[in-house]
Amino acid sequence: MKSGRIGIGLLGLGIVGSAVAEALATNAAYAARAGAHLELRGALVRDRQRQRSARLRDLALTTDADALLDDPAVAIIVELMGGEEPAYTYLRRALAAGKHVVTANKEVIAKYGGELSALAAVNNVALRYEASVGGGIPLIAVLQRDFLANEISNVAAIINGTTNYILTSMAKDGIDFAEALAQAQHLGYAEADPRNDIEGIDAAYKLAILAGLAFRTPVHVADVFHEGITGLRARDFRYASELGYAVKLLAIAKRTPAGIQARVHPALVQQDEPLAKVDGVFNAIQIEGDLSGAVMIQGRGAGPGPTASAVIADILEVSRNLREGRTPLAAISGASAVPVPLVPMQELRTRYYVRMSMADRPGVLARVAQVLGEEGISIASMIQKEVDEDAGSAEVVIMTHHAVERAFQRAIARVADLDTVPEVGTFVRVMEKV
Ligand code: NAP
Ligand code: HSE
Numbered sequence: 001m002k003s004g005r006i007g008i009g010l011l012g013l014g015i016v017g018s019a020v021a022e023a024l025a026t027n028a029a030y031a032a033r034a035g036a037h038l039e040l041r042g043a044l045v046r047d048r049q050r051q052r053s054a055r056l057r058d059l060a061l062t063t064d065a066d067a068l069l070d071d072p073a074v075a076i077i078v079e080l081m082g083g084e085e086p087a088y089t090y091l092r093r094a095l096a097a098g099k100h101v102v103t104a105n106k107e108v109i110a111k112y113g114g115e116l117s118a119l120a121a122v123n124n125v126a127l128r129y130e131a132s133v134g135g136g137i138p139l140i141a142v143l144q145r146d147f148l149a150n151e152i153s154n155v156a157a158i159i160n161g162t163t164n165y166i167l168t169s170m171a172k173d174g175i176d177f178a179e180a181l182a183q184a185q186h187l188g189y190a191e192a193d194p195r196n197d198i199e200g201i202d203a204a205y206k207l208a209i210l211a212g213l214a215f216r217t218p219v220h221v222a223d224v225f226h227e228g229i230t231g232l233r234a235r236d237f238r239y240a241s242e243l244g245y246a247v248k249l250l251a252i253a254k255r256t257p258a259g260i261q262a263r264v265h266p267a268l269v270q271q272d273e274p275l276a277k278v279d280g281v282f283n284a285i286q287i288e289g290d291l292s293g294a295v296m297i298q299g300r301g302a303g304p305g306p307t308a309s310a311v312i313a314d315i316l317e318v319s320r321n322l323r324e325g326r327t328p329l330a331a332i333s334g335a336s337a338v339p340v341p342l343v344p345m346q347e348l349r350t351r352y353y354v355r356m357s358m359a360d361r362p363g364v365l366a367r368v369a370q371v372l373g374e375e376g377i378s379i380a381s382m383i384q385k386e387v388d389e390d391a392g393s394a395e396v397v398i399m400t401h402h403a404v405e406r407a408f409q410r411a412i413a414r415v416a417d418l419d420t421v422p423e424v425g426t427f428v429r430v431m432e433k434v
Helices: 015-026 030-034 087-096 106-122 140-146 161-172 177-186 201-215 234-242 304-323 364-374 405-416
Strands: 005-011 037-044 074-079 100-103 152-158 245-256 259-270 282-289 293-300 349-359 379-388 393-400 423-430
Touching: 005 015, 005 304, 015 037, 015 304, 030 037, 030 304, 074 087, 074 304, 087 100, 087 106, 100 106, 100 304, 106 201, 140 201, 152 201, 161 177, 161 234, 161 245, 161 282, 201 245, 201 259, 234 245, 234 349, 234 379, 234 423, 293 304, 349 364, 349 379, 349 405, 364 379, 364 393, 364 405, 405 423
Parallel strands: 005 037, 005 074, 074 100, 259 423
Antiparallel strands: 152 245, 152 282, 245 259, 282 293, 349 393, 349 423, 379 393
């Protein structure tokens, strides 16, 4: 490090990388906050011919990662490429070479965060990943520091901006799924492969990170149940609203006597719950600590500006520590703790909304109710919705009392086998009040 300068190597110059590079290149105030001039040494890209912002014309582009990873003048590697490989390998190399790392990569942190944190500690460097969850919302540092005095029992969150944008557009603006997704992509919210968003995978990565920090135990992403939003239809939003609910993609992590429950799926959220009012690209996280009580943090969960805000905050903090010769504090994580068992999804106990069509004639509904009853599922309410007179069928929405997931799934499979039930449509779990 030349005196007064800190070299930064940027891996990735896409939606987030460009916003970070532009801000670093234009905001003169950062030098005072970093305690040094931040020198962007270059950016790794896949395609050097791709058109970039005119404001980045002076930035050196390379397709050779070694040019940055092996540059002795680079003190901080900022990884904004996304995906598991080659990002994971580059981060390992950077940490092993004694470079500090800032990343927004939830996939790599969810899968290898424990190992990378240990590597950072051994090499006495920082690994910061504030932007990996919740975009511009301060969350990682909050869990690592501000909740340290608490035993956290519950985290309930909306942590995917793309799906929340889609669900809000479908529910409130009557926009169809494909158009809402295209808008989210255009606004820079979606992952390079948007299936990660709509299938709940991105939220599962984020929940694994949050749950690991909240419960101070390793939470493997493979143990996080996830279900996306593609099974929802426009009428589910209508029916849910009539019943007093909003539909949200929730990420829930809960400490129970049997272990930790971690799940991502669409949920019916009572309209008077704070999470029901979180719309568009906004994310929100409710955390329940034994001393703090319930805390809710809300903000923009995706997009270039909010994400750059979190990335640059990490860069400034690392830089200031570097300038002042402070050793990076090893973050308190679950990496070294005794793992707490994860409770299988089949053991979840909750209430359900289920929409199905059935033959519109006497005895059919009774037979469905009988099958549910045989599996121990009690009906809380039932509404007959639209009737298709030509097909001789009716659409029915059933709300259940609490039931065990295993029994509910078995019951639904049996109902779907009935000749008189042409379709079991969507089922949605109901959010319990925190
Ligand atoms: P993006 O627009 O797809 O940008 C990815 C960048 O990485 C591009 O510049 C691409 O090069 C480069 N790249 C990808 N693979 C590469 C490879 N193998 N070799 C060299 N360069 C490669 O992605 P993004 O939306 O900015 O997201 C970046 C990261 O931030 C991801 O981890 C994402 O999950 C995370 N994140 C995104 C948001 C958001 O709102 N977008 C919010 C929070 C976190 P080219 O430019 O040549 O294609
Ligand atoms: N694709 C992610 C989202 C980006 O929509 O939330 C922010 O992590």
